[in-house]
Amino acid sequence: MVKLSKRLQTIAEKVHIGEKVADIGTDHGLLPIFLYENAISPFVVLVDINEGPLEKARENISRYTKNQTFDLRLGSGLEPLKVGEVDVVVIAGMGGLLMCEILQKDLQKTKSYGKLVLQPRNAPEKLRKWLLLHGFQITDEVLVEEGRFLCEIIVAQPIESADVLSKEQIDYMETMLELEVNPILFEKRDPLLPAYIRNKIRIEQTILKEIVSGVGDASHQRCKEANRRICLLIEKMKHMEVESD
Ligand SMILES: C[S@@+](CC[C@H](N)C(=O)[O-])C[C@H]1O[C@@H](n2cnc3c(N)ncnc32)[C@H](O)[C@@H]1O
Known part of the structure; x- marks a missing residue:
């Protein structure tokens, strides 16, 4: 079998x-x-x-x-x-x-x-x-x-x-990282979701570190974007913790 x-x-x-x-x-x-x-x-x-x-x-x-x-x-x-x-x-x-x-x-x-x-x-x-x-x-x-x-x-x-969905709705979802972390995973309380989000935060932190140490793309824009993404992902983690209380 x-x-x-x-x-x-x-x-x-x-x-x-x-x-x-x-x-x-x-x-x-x-x-x-x-x-x-x-x-x-x-x-x-x-x-x-x-x-x-x-x-x-x-x-x-x-x-x-x-x-x-x-x-x-x-x-x-x-x-x-x-x-x-x-x-x-x-x-x-x-x-x-x-x-x-x-x-x-x-x-x-x-x-x-x-x-x-x-x-x-x-x-x-x-x-x-x-x-x-x-x-x-x-x-x-x-x-x-x-x-x-x-x-x-x-x-x-x-x-x-x-x-x-309209293009505007999809663009908004993209900005809110809902295309990267599907809201369905929150609804279903997927047990691997915390690890999934943590992994994404780690990736952004690595990008930031590389920018600071002069290895990565040093543009101000990329730095701002990485920070924005980290904040949003942390918000998602908090939201998940509140939900599970
Ligand atoms: C990594 S294997 C995945 C095997 C299996 N689906 C799994 O998930 O375990 C990818 C397979 O896709 C085939 N493949 C790549 N491009 C393809 C295409 N355009 N149409 C059909 N098969 C394709 C490759 O030959 C290979 O056998």
Whole structure:
């Protein structure tokens, strides 16, 4: 029986029983194998841009299942999928900007899938911004520890154009760092949120130290911005402490 890492397990928990799933950039294929073998998904598609990972997925299929009829497709992003073919598209372990590119390629097609489960390796704030600007609502988010990293698992769903936030609303969220620390994490009292915010404060403090020691970008503007961000992040920490009292 295939066993998933905590990260992949948490992604699997975002898929509901009966939902058809495509795993884009599947590599080892463990997630779709798990979803199918545990009777969570009746239909899974494994997509990868490289033949090597698909070969690895084939080996895992032979190792972990008796079912040899898994649907493996070679290609980039959503290209190997038909419009509306699955309920859920999972993209995990790729850069956030690459994910935006994949989702942007054919927006109408992207919106034909009811749910996106995304785990970016970096630039999550850019991915969140892209989602909000392009007619998706972020309906859920959870943090997961993997080694010494904290990963964000973002669930998004297409929404009616009338419900799309305005550019001004999204810009305001960006200024308030709500694209970097999703308010949903506060609502859900994510247990990893304090560590997540502390980590962001540390990054800004390192930038400040580098500016002071003459190593980093010494602009007054960057210094002011780092200070502003630290203050906002500390406010968020305080808000969280008050909430949990
Ligand atoms: C780091 S692995 C992630 C594997 C798995 N999704 C996970 O989270 O454990 C990234 C995989 O994405 C594939 N990949 C990169 N760009 C892609 C694209 N445009 N379309 C499909 N697959 C892609 C790579 O070949 C690689 O197998």
